[in-house]
Amino acid sequence: xxxxxxxxxxxxxxxxxxxxGSSGGGRSSAPKIGSLPADAVPSKVLxxxxxQEDVHDALSQVTRTYLDATSxxxxxxxxxxxxTLQLSRFLASARYQSTKFQQTLVAQIGSTSPTQVRVGDxxxxxxxxxxxRIAVWFRGRYMFVLATREDFSQPRTLLRDLLQVQPA
Numbered sequence: 155x156x157x158x159x160x161x162x163x164x165x166x167x168x169x170x171x172x173x174x175g176s177s178g179g180g181r182s183s184a185p186k187i188g189s190l191p192a193d194a195v196p197s198k199v200l201x202x203x204x205x206q207e208d209v210h211d212a213l214s215q216v217t218r219t220y221l222d223a224t225s226x227x228x229x230x231x232x233x234x235x236x237x238t239l240q241l242s243r244f245l246a247s248a249r250y251q252s253t254k255f256q257q258t259l260v261a262q263i264g265s266t267s268p269t270q271v272r273v274g275d276x277x278x279x280x281x282x283x284x285x286x287r288i289a290v291w292f293r294g295r296y297m298f299v300l301a302t303r304e305d306f307s308q309p310r311t312l313l314r315d316l317l318q319v320q321p322a
Contacts, residue, residue, distance in 0.1 A: 187213045190225040190241055194321045202229040202236055220248040237302040244295045256292055264288045276317050289313050296321050
């Protein structure tokens with residue numbers, strides 16, 4: 155999973171967010187998608203170094219969205235990209251608390267039908283992509299999309315650690 159793969163996933167998710175719901179769902183037709191702070195995610199998780207990636211160019215191509223901010227964080231072991239986390243904040247007018255809205259979004263992510271599981275008190279949707287495991291969950295106005303390499307040895311531990319992240 156290279157940098158281009160992470161950026162492609164981010165763009166695909168942002169585009170998918172523009173395509174779900176009805177026309178009255180709070181989408182912005184001229185979005186200015188901002189970035190979330192670099193410290194929204196710890197700088198070290200497990201033994202992985204975390205860095206915020208620059209996805210402004212990819213997001214500037216999005217013409218409709220339910221987001222007002224999104225950032226991609228890479229998780230590396232040395233120079234090898236092991237995982238990415240897209241952290242997105244919905245517009246206040248979006249129906250982000252609706253289960254139907256969330257499930258419609260999740261259904262557009264990944265290449266397999268999502269499976270719903272409980273991890274602690276949180277509902278997590280699991281799916282897969284091209285040689286990736288993908289986990290999606292929601293917390294208030296935020297959506298988290300964790301993509302890990304298929305051969306990454308600690309996907310569940312990383313997921314459990316990231317479930318504790320609480321954006322400001």
